[in-house]
Amino acid sequence: MTAPAQTLVQGAPEARPGRRRNLNFLGLAPFFIFAALFLLIPVVFLVVGSLQDAQGNPTLANYGDLSQNFIIDAYVTSIRVSLLTAIAGGLFGFLLAYAVILGGLPSFLRPALMTFSGVASNFAGVPLALAFIFTLGHVGLVTKFLLDSFGIDIYGGGFNLYSEVGLDVVYMYFQFPLMVLIMAPAIDGLRQDWREASANLGATPAEYWRHIALPILTPTLLGTMILLFGNSFGAQATAYVLTAGQVNLVTLVISAQMSGDVLHNVGLGYSLAVGMIAIMAVAIFFYTLLQRRSERWLR
Amino acid sequence: MSIVPVTGFTPDATLLAAAQKEGTLNVIALPPDWCNYGPMITAFAGATGLKVNSITPDAGSGDELTAITSNKTNAGPQAPDVIDVGYSFGAQAVQQGLLQAYKVSTWSTIDPKTVDPNGMWYGDYYGVLSFAVNTQVVKDVPQDWSDLLKPEYAHQIALAGDPTASNQAIQSVEASALGNGGTLDNAQAGLDFFKKLQQAGNFVPTVGGQGTLASGETPILITWNYLAQSYSDALKGNPAVQVVIPKTGRFGGIYVQGISAYAPHPNAAKLWEEYLYSDAGQIGWLTGYCYTTRFADLVSRNAIPAPLKAKLPDDTGVVFPSADQLTASKTLITGNWKSQVGVSVATAKP
Amino acid sequence: MTSSGAVAATKPSRSRPSPARFFWWVVFILGVLYFFLPLLATLLFALRSQPFLSAFTDTLTASDFWSALGYSFVIGIITIIISVVLILPTAFWVRLRVPRARPFVEFITLLPFVIPPVVIVFGLLQMYANKPLSLTTAPYGSDLLLIGAYVVLSLPYMYRSIDAGLRTLDILTLTEAAQSMGAGWGRILVQIILPNLRVSLLSGAFLTLAIVVGEYTIASFLARPAFGPFIALIGRNEAYRPAAVAIISFGLTWLAMGVIAVIGRGSRTRIRVVGAH
Numbered sequence: 001m002t003a004p005a006q007t008l009v010q011g012a013p014e015a016r017p018g019r020r021r022n023l024n025f026l027g028l029a030p031f032f033i034f035a036a037l038f039l040l041i042p043v044v045f046l047v048v049g050s051l052q053d054a055q056g057n058p059t060l061a062n063y064g065d066l067s068q069n070f071i072i073d074a075y076v077t078s079i080r081v082s083l084l085t086a087i088a089g090g091l092f093g094f095l096l097a098y099a100v101i102l103g104g105l106p107s108f109l110r111p112a113l114m115t116f117s118g119v120a121s122n123f124a125g126v127p128l129a130l131a132f133i134f135t136l137g138h139v140g141l142v143t144k145f146l147l148d149s150f151g152i153d154i155y156g157g158g159f160n161l162y163s164e165v166g167l168d169v170v171y172m173y174f175q176f177p178l179m180v181l182i183m184a185p186a187i188d189g190l191r192q193d194w195r196e197a198s199a200n201l202g203a204t205p206a207e208y209w210r211h212i213a214l215p216i217l218t219p220t221l222l223g224t225m226i227l228l229f230g231n232s233f234g235a236q237a238t239a240y241v242l243t244a245g246q247v248n249l250v251t252l253v254i255s256a257q258m259s260g261d262v263l264h265n266v267g268l269g270y271s272l273a274v275g276m277i278a279i280m281a282v283a284i285f286f287y288t289l290l291q292r293r294s295e296r297w298l299r
Numbered sequence: 300m301s302i303v304p305v306t307g308f309t310p311d312a313t314l315l316a317a318a319q320k321e322g323t324l325n326v327i328a329l330p331p332d333w334c335n336y337g338p339m340i341t342a343f344a345g346a347t348g349l350k351v352n353s354i355t356p357d358a359g360s361g362d363e364l365t366a367i368t369s370n371k372t373n374a375g376p377q378a379p380d381v382i383d384v385g386y387s388f389g390a391q392a393v394q395q396g397l398l399q400a401y402k403v404s405t406w407s408t409i410d411p412k413t414v415d416p417n418g419m420w421y422g423d424y425y426g427v428l429s430f431a432v433n434t435q436v437v438k439d440v441p442q443d444w445s446d447l448l449k450p451e452y453a454h455q456i457a458l459a460g461d462p463t464a465s466n467q468a469i470q471s472v473e474a475s476a477l478g479n480g481g482t483l484d485n486a487q488a489g490l491d492f493f494k495k496l497q498q499a500g501n502f503v504p505t506v507g508g509q510g511t512l513a514s515g516e517t518p519i520l521i522t523w524n525y526l527a528q529s530y531s532d533a534l535k536g537n538p539a540v541q542v543v544i545p546k547t548g549r550f551g552g553i554y555v556q557g558i559s560a561y562a563p564h565p566n567a568a569k570l571w572e573e574y575l576y577s578d579a580g581q582i583g584w585l586t587g588y589c590y591t592t593r594f595a596d597l598v599s600r601n602a603i604p605a606p607l608k609a610k611l612p613d614d615t616g617v618v619f620p621s622a623d624q625l626t627a628s629k630t631l632i633t634g635n636w637k638s639q640v641g642v643s644v645a646t647a648k649p
Numbered sequence: 650m651t652s653s654g655a656v657a658a659t660k661p662s663r664s665r666p667s668p669a670r671f672f673w674w675v676v677f678i679l680g681v682l683y684f685f686l687p688l689l690a691t692l693l694f695a696l697r698s699q700p701f702l703s704a705f706t707d708t709l710t711a712s713d714f715w716s717a718l719g720y721s722f723v724i725g726i727i728t729i730i731i732s733v734v735l736i737l738p739t740a741f742w743v744r745l746r747v748p749r750a751r752p753f754v755e756f757i758t759l760l761p762f763v764i765p766p767v768v769i770v771f772g773l774l775q776m777y778a779n780k781p782l783s784l785t786t787a788p789y790g791s792d793l794l795l796i797g798a799y800v801v802l803s804l805p806y807m808y809r810s811i812d813a814g815l816r817t818l819d820i821l822t823l824t825e826a827a828q829s830m831g832a833g834w835g836r837i838l839v840q841i842i843l844p845n846l847r848v849s850l851l852s853g854a855f856l857t858l859a860i861v862v863g864e865y866t867i868a869s870f871l872a873r874p875a876f877g878p879f880i881a882l883i884g885r886n887e888a889y890r891p892a893a894v895a896i897i898s899f900g901l902t903w904l905a906m907g908v909i910a911v912i913g914r915g916s917r918t919r920i921r922v923v924g925a926h
Contacts, residue, residue: 024746028754031739035757035804038797042772043764070637096680103673113680115906118855119899120684122863125877126884127691127895130510134690134892137516138454138503139436141690155454162504173687176680181806181852185813205669227805230762237865237881244468245461246504246641256464266365277764284759288752332886354872356882369774375791376872377774506885513888514694534888537699 043277050270062271071253075275078250081164082232085171089232090225092172093179094217101187102195114184117177124174125237132170132242136161164247167239174235175228182227186220223290226283233276250276303345307579307602310570311404315347317566323350324567327366327379328358332529334424335587342583343574349567352376360384360466367397371561380568382557385466387625389420389555399560401569403576408596413553420557423575424525424589427617428474428550431527433518435538441519443546444478444492453500457507457517459526462493462640463633470552471521472636473620473628478548483620486628493640513538523552524612525588544612551617553592578602590614688899691892698889708893717879718862718898722905724792724875725861728799729854732807735800737846738838740811745820758808761801766866769798774870791871798867799860806856814849818842855906862902 053059065071100110123131135141138155146152160166190213198208236251245252250272257269318324324343331337344351354377355362363382370378384392392398393415400418403409413422430447432440437455441447447456460468472489481488496502507517509530515538520527524542531540556575558568574580581591585607597603620628698704708714743750761769773794820842827837843850865877876898884891 024742025750027742028739028747028750031735031754032757034735034797034800038773038801039757039760039764039769041776042769043760045772045775046764092676092680095676099673099676099680103677104670105673105677109677111907111910114852115855115903115910116684118852118859118906119902121856122859123899124863125865126881127891128687129505130884130892131687131691131895133505133511133516134514134694135687137511137514139515141693142686172683176683181856182809184852185810185817185849189817227759227762230759234762234764240461241506244458244504244506245463246637248637248641252461252464273764277760280759280762284756287759288755291755330882330886352872355869355878357869357878357885369771373774377791377870508885509888510694510884510891513697530888535699537697 046270046273050267050274053267059267062265062267065265065268066271066275070248071250071272074248074250074253075279077164077248078233079279081168081171081247081249082229084168085175085232086225086228088168089172089175089228090179090221093176093228094183094221096176097180097183097187101184102190113180117180119177121174121177121181124235126241128170128173129238129241132161132166132173136166136169162243162246167243167247170238170242171232171235175232178228178231179224182224183217183220186217190216219290219293223287226287226290229283230280233280302348303342305342305346305574305579307582308346308574308577310347310573314566314570314573318564318570319348321349321564321567323352323376323564324571325352325354325376325378325380325563326571327354327363327382328356328360329353329383330356332526332533333587334525334584334589335529338586339575339580339583342579343571346574347570349570354379359464360388364388364392364395364397367392367559367561368395374563378561378563379559380562380564381571382559383423383554384557385625386422386553386555386620387622387629389415389557390622392557393419397560398557399562399565401558401572403572405576405593405596408593409576410592410595413555413592420555421576422553422592423556424584424591425551425553425619426523426525426589427544427612427614428471428521428552429524429527429612430543430545431512431520431522431530432541432543433512433515433538434541436515436518440541440543442543444475444548447501447519448495448499450499450501452519454503455517456496456501456519456521457503457505457511459507459520459522461506462636466552467522469629469632470550470625472632473625474521474545474548474550476548476628477550477618478545483618483624484627486631489628490632490635490639493636497640509533512540528588528610528612542612544614549614549617551614551619553619582607585611588612688896692896695889695892695896698893704889704893705897707890708897713879714894714897717874717876718901720874721862721868721876722858724796724799724873725858728796728803728861729857731796732800732803732853732857733811733850736804736807736811737843737850740808740815741820741838741842744812744815745824754808758804761804766798766802766864769801770867770870773798791873795868795871795873795875798871799857799864802860802864802867803853803857806860807853810849810853810856811846814846815842818845851909854909858905858909859902862898 050062051058051060053061096113099105100113133140136143136154136159140161143154146154161169194212195208198212203211234251236249236255239245239247239249240252240255245256254269254272254276257265257272326340329336329340331340340351340353343349354366358366363379363384366377366379367382382392382398398419402418403421406414406418406421409421415421430441434440437452439451441449441452446452458468458471459465462468462472472493473483473486474489475492476486476489477483479488479492493502497504503517505511505517507520507522511517512520512530513534524544527540527542531542534540556572558565558572562568575584576593578597581593581597582603584591585594585597585603588611590611591597598608695704696702739754743754777790777794823841824837827841832841862876864875865881868875869878869881880891880894880898883894
C-alpha cells in the first residue's frame, strides 16, 4: 500500500540538485532559532550554573552532592510516582478515549470529553490539591458518604490521601486527560474498516484486539506513557500543597533550593535539574524508538 | 492622579517629589491579608500618587533575597525595591551585600533590640505562634501545646507549610519545643513533640490554610496570630474560629525591613519606609493584629485607639529567639524532620 | 487491503454487541465520577459561603479576577497564533523535505516536559532582563518574554498534534498536485494543508490555552498579572472564594474550548487524492 508512495518520497530529493538540500535545512531555521532563544540558552545557563558554587567559581561539588541519601531517595520516589501514574494513567486514559471514539457511545460525548480533557490536563497545583482534600480528605465528600451510607471507613482501611498513594490518585487528574488527548488521533487512525474487515473474515473481538488493534497501537501507547512519565516527573505545586513536602520528590527538592525560606543552594538546584534532564533523555530515547515503530503502521 | 492624604503620615516634600519622579514602587512577598498590607499599600499609593507593583506575594524570605540577587542590573518590574524578611535573613542579606542603609525619621523610637545599628535592616512587626481553631468542629478548644496530643484531636492538627522549607512551619516546630520542655537553644524537643503527634494520629501532613481550616479538614491550624485572627475575621463566623495563644511556649517571630542596594526606585523605597514607620503605617500593621516595633512609643503617646488595642493578643511571656538560635534550629529541624517525623518513618495511624 | 476503501464505502455500520458496549459505558462512567466528584466537592464547599452564593458573586464582581483571567486569555491566544505560525511550517517541512531532522526537532519539542519552569524563567531573566538587553524595563518586554516562554511550553502539544494530523494526510501528493497547478508554499500551507488540520490545530490550541491559563511559576517570576499567580495567591489566603474561582475558571475555560470546537467544526471534507493508497 505504501510502496509506491515510499519510492516517490525517496526519489524526490535525489532527483534534484544537491544545493536544494542545504536550502531545505534553512526552512527549519526559525524553529531552531526560537528554540535557542527561549529554551536552549536557558538550559545552557542551567548547566553552567550547576558547575558553579555560590560565588561563581567552577566546581563539581553540586554533582557530588547528588549522592546524598535523601536526594537519591527523591529521585527514586519521583521515578516511582511517575511510572505508576504513567502506566495506570495511560491504561485508563486509553480505555476512556477508546470508549468515546469507538466504543459505541453517543457521539456528542467525544467532543465533550476532548474539551474537558483540555481543561483538566492543566488543572493542577493549589486548586487540584484542595479539590481532592474536599473529596477524599478526612472529612471529604466521598469519605463521609461512604462512611455514612455504607459504613465503609476508607481511612480505617489504610487509605491516606496525604501519602504517596494519595498523590498518585490526585496526579491521575492530569494524566488521564493527557492520555485521552494524545491517543485520540491514533485511535482515529485505527480505521473502522479494519475492524469490519476482520469481522468479515471471522475474527472475534478478542482476536481483533490481539492481532490487529494492539500491535498497531502499542508503540503509540507506550510512547505516550513516556510523555505521561515526563509530565508527572516535572510536577511540583500539587505535591507541595497536598503533602507539605512529606513525599520526597526531586522537583520539591529543586524548588527548595531555588526558592523558599531555607535551603538555598542554587547550584545544587541546577545539578538536580540536569539529573532530571538526563533521566528524561533516556526516556525520550525510548520514546523515539517507539515512535519509529508506530510510524510504520499509521502511514 | 488624585492624592488622598493619610492621617499620621506627612511625607517629607523633597523625598516625595523625588519618589514621584520615579513613579513606581516594587514590593515583594506582601500578601494582602498579611498584617493588613493590602489596605496599607492602597493607602500609600493614594497618599503619594505612586504606583505600587506587588511581586510574588506568596514568596518566602529566601525568595526575596534571590529576587534581589538575580535582578541586580534589571530595572524592570521584577526587581524589588524593599524587602520584608524573617529575622535571620537580615544579617544574611547584609552578608551578601544586598541592602543599603537608611534610617527613617522615627528611627529613635524603634525598639533598639530589633534593628541593625548601621541601619541596614530594621524590625517591623512580630507575631506569636497560635492555634486557629474551627470551633464548629472542635468543641473542646486546646489551650496549650500539650493539649494537642489528646486523642480527641485525631487527624485535626496541621502546620501552615512544609517544615523543611517554610519559615512559619519551622518556627512552629521550634515553638512546640518550648511547650514540650525544650529551650530555644535546642529544638529537638519540638521534633520529638511532632513525632508524638504523628504517632498519635493527630497530625495531618498537609499545608493548612484558611480553606482547610474552614472545611474542617484541618480544624486546628498552627499559624501566626495575625494570620489566625485575619482568617477569623474573613470567615465572619462561617465557621466560627477562635484564636488561642498557647499558655506555655509563646514564640515570637520578628520580621525586618530593608531597602535593596540595587533598588530601581530608591526614593520610592525610602518613602515607603517612612510611611511604614509613621504612626499611620504602625496603626496599619496593628489593625492587622501585628505588634510593631514602635509599639511602646505609640502606647506612651496614647496613639492607639482603645478598641484596636483590645483586639491585640496577650503577648506576656513571649520569647524571641536570636538569629543564631533561629539558624541552629532551622538546620536541626530541616535536617531531621523527614527521618524522625516523616510519613515513611512513623507508624502513623491514618 | 486494497479493497478496504471499497468495503468502507458500501458496508452499513453494524451495531456493536451488548457486552462490549456495556463495558465501555462502565469505563466512561467511572471516568466521569473520577473527574466530577472533586469538582462537585469544590462547588459544595464554595456554596457554604455566607451569604449564600457570595463566593461566586464576589468572584464575578472582583476586578482582579477578570483582569487576571482576561490577561491570561489574551496571552493564550497570542501564544497559540505564534505557536501555529512557528510549528506548522516546521512540521510540514520536516515531513516533506528534511526527515533526517526529525529526531532533533522532536527532542527539542520534548525538552519543555523535562526542564522545570523555574529554571526556564531564571535563564530567561538572566539573559534578557539584565544589560545589555534589558527587555523587562519596556512595558511590553516582560509580556514578550512570557509569550516566548509559553510558546516553548506549548511545543510538545502543538507539534505532536500537528504532526499526527499531517501523518494522516498524504502531503507529498497534495503538495505536488498543488505545485503542478502553480501554487507557492504559502498557498499550499494556508489553503490546502491548514484546512485539513482543523482537528489537530484545535487540539493543540485547547492544550495551549489551558496551559497558559493554568501556568503559575513563569508568570509569577516575571511579575505578570496572570491568572495562575492570582489563583495561587487567593487559594492559600482565602477560603470560599478560591473554590468559587476554581469552578468558574474551569467552566469558563471549558466553555471557551467548546466555542473553539464549534467554530472549527465547519465542513469536515478531507481532501483525498484518489489512488494514493
